[in-house]
Amino acid sequence: MGTCPTLSAMGALLWFRDDLRVQDNLALLAACESAEEVVAVYLLDEHSPEIRPLGGASKWWLHHSLKALHAELRALGIQLIFRTGAAREAIPAIAKEIQASAVFWNRRYGASRAIDADIKQHLHHEGIQASSFPGHLLFEPWNIANKQGDPYKVFTPFWRACREQPAPAYPKDAPDPLGGTPSEFPTASLDQILPLPTWPHEFAQHWQPGAAGAFEALEDFLDHTIDEYADGRDVPALGHTSKLSPHLRFGEISPREVWHAVAEHPAHDSEGARVFLSELGWREFAWHTLYRHPDLATCGLDRRFDAMVWEHDPEGLTLWQQGKTGFGLVDAGLRELWRTGTMHNRVRMAAASLLVKNMMIDWRLGEQWFWDTLLDADEASNPFNWQWVAGCGADASPYFRIFNPETQQKKFDANGKYVNRWAPDWMAHTPVVDLRESRARALTAFDAIKGLPR
Ligand SMILES: Cc1cc2nc3c(=O)[nH]c(=O)nc-3n(C[C@H](O)[C@H](O)[C@H](O)COP(=O)(O)OP(=O)(O)OC[C@H]3O[C@@H](n4cnc5c(N)ncnc54)[C@H](O)[C@@H]3O)c2cc1C
Structure with missing residues (x-):
């Protein structure tokens, strides 16, 4: 320099x-x-x-x-x-x-x-x-607070407050090369500190870790998908999302770079761009929540859930992890996860809901499985979203809102393309729960805690 x-x-x-x-x-x-x-x-x-x-x-x-x-x-x-x-x-x-x-x-x-x-x-x-x-992050957590100076608990006013801030700073280029040759201090090898696990045999077919892969994913999204994003993002077979999450997780691309690439795109005023930026807003909301609650992975934000009586069901948990629940969309998602290191967002919600609300298994066990198997697992978004599905998190889906995995499958995978790709044999498995009975059981369990202090 x-x-x-x-x-x-x-x-x-x-x-x-x-x-x-x-x-x-x-x-x-x-x-x-x-x-x-x-x-x-x-x-x-x-x-x-x-x-x-x-x-x-x-x-x-x-x-x-x-x-x-x-x-x-x-x-x-x-x-x-x-x-x-x-x-x-x-x-x-x-x-x-x-x-x-x-x-x-x-x-x-x-x-x-x-x-x-x-x-x-x-x-x-x-x-x-x-x-x-x-x-x-796009915004530092200590700069976003309501009129009383408290953190936001609901996404819409949170994101509105973020959008009222000055736009995130324009991204900087890489530095110029330093003059000399790199130093030669002792170092362990990458294989010593991080030996490659033997299991993820298919990951390399789907992903290219590193900044080059990140920018390729961004470019691909902006060139081909942003216009379809608002509707297409909910349909797992379409793949109409950015696939940026592991790149953002490891900081190979900064959220400011993504933000400004969208702002400079001809479609920046479109519904697709607006919804996409608000998804970055959910990432932001998860991190701001973690900032205030560093124990997010272990403690429900709604303390009534401390009294929830969860099922001890190791066999059920294993069937769920292996994608053998007998519910097509959920089984497809869990097998997609095992093979590719990711799962479509809509399917994550359905799979998490089946585990927590129908099978009544503690959300922390599902969160741990995702932590181990997701390439984008991060310490904010993963527990934040699990708490959201379980009903104990920030701006959470109410406990009585229980996804019906069959209805979700009909609505978001009507032609069966996604389910047939990942779990063509799903009907061979006996459903792990009766949906109607398990729903009633979940609602009774919630009734038992809803009067407790939050
Ligand atoms: C139970 C559950 C667990 C999850 N665990 C994680 C996790 O560990 N890491 C993670 O990055 N996302 C997590 N998500 C959120 C979401 O499923 C993924 O961010 C998304 O599927 C990644 O695909 P994409 O990059 O193509 O997303 P796009 O739809 O293209 O979204 C763009 C970016 O916005 C962010 N984003 C989108 N939705 C969310 C959300 N709900 N919460 C936080 N950020 C979001 C991500 O950084 C994503 O890359 C979880 C969702 C659920 C329901």
């Missing part, structure tokens, strides 16, 4: 987390502007209690995404090292090892914030500068 007057002869450490991109990465830009030598680290932290260990599908994605990032950083003259350990100890130790005068990262919004705050304090104490930047 060479233009910044405060350029330090010492190195800068860039700590990558859920921001695996070189473009529109404010922490990377700041690091490159501050020092002649930048070293980047990805630390697999399976030790800190605030960090939820990654699921198997996520590990597959992360492995490939880091491989792509490694090559992109090399081209910029930056070494990406791989380490494992608890961040509170590991990051200050790496900063010392490379003799960094400053450490840079993009913000996180869940329980791991506490780790970042501790590290910042520790580094300052050691005379090392620590700087954090926005980038994972």
Whole structure:
């Protein structure tokens, strides 16, 4: 770079987390502007209690995404090292090892914030500068509040308040390459820290982790699908959605890049664009909710549900996980999930509802399964949506609204294309519940808790 007057002869450490991109990465830009030598680290932290260990599908994605990032950083003259350990100890130790005068990262919004705050304090104490930047969200959670200064609990006013804010900043380009060759600090190999799981045999046929795959998905969506999105997004066989979620999850593309690509598209005023941006709004709402409730994956926001008596049904749970419930749409979704690492949104809702409301199995068990098998599993959207379906979350679907999986199948897969693709044998399985009886049982269970304090 060479233009910044405060350029330090010492190195800068860039700590990558859920921001695996070189473009529109404010922490990377700041690091490159501050020092002649930048070293980047990805630390697999399976030790800190605030960090939820990654699921198997996520590990597959992360492995490939880091491989792509490694090559992109090399081209910029930056070494990406791989380490494992608890961040509170590991990051200050790496900063010392490379003799960094400053450490840079993009913000996180869940329980791991506490780790970042501790590290910042520790580094300052050691005379090392620590700087954090926005980038994972369109709007910082502390800037969106109602007139009383409280967070919104309902999506529509939340999103209206977001839209009344100044538009998200325009995305930044990647930095220019640094002058020299990348450093050669000791590093573990990617295979050591993230060995590829053996199960996801089909993932590579459906996905291309990394920024190049992210922009391809965005372009494909804008070129071919945005006009159909408003209606087509609900029909699983059509695939009329963006398929951006795992790319956004790992930060290979920033939400600002997606936002501005839509804003600049000829269809930016269309219903498709409006609905699509509001889906980004749901992502935002989930993260803002996590920011206020870091225990979202374990505690229902509506505390009445603490008293709900769930069924202990390990066999039922296994049938559901394997897509053998005898309900076509649900079985197709769960098998699509196992094979491809994703499930269509409409089907996620139907599958989750069958588990929680008809089978009366605790939503946390379904959430854990999705956490392990979804490529886009994230610590905000997954528990947020499970709580939404279960009826205990923010702006949740009321408990008495129980999806009927047969009606959903007739409505959204009338020609059977989706179900026949993923679960052609679904009729061979005996239904795990009687829909009418199980619905009545769920309503009785809810009646028992509805008078309790929220
Ligand atoms: C039970 C359940 C669990 C879910 N778990 C996750 C999860 O772990 N990670 C995840 O990203 N999404 C989750 N979703 C939301 C949604 O199903 C996916 O975001 C969507 O299917 C991804 O496909 P797409 O990228 O083609 O979406 P598109 O329809 O193209 O939407 C664009 C983007 O908006 C965001 N988005 C859309 N719907 C939602 C939503 N309901 N909540 C939050 N963000 C949304 C995603 O980032 C998505 O990529 C879950 C939904 C349910 C019902």
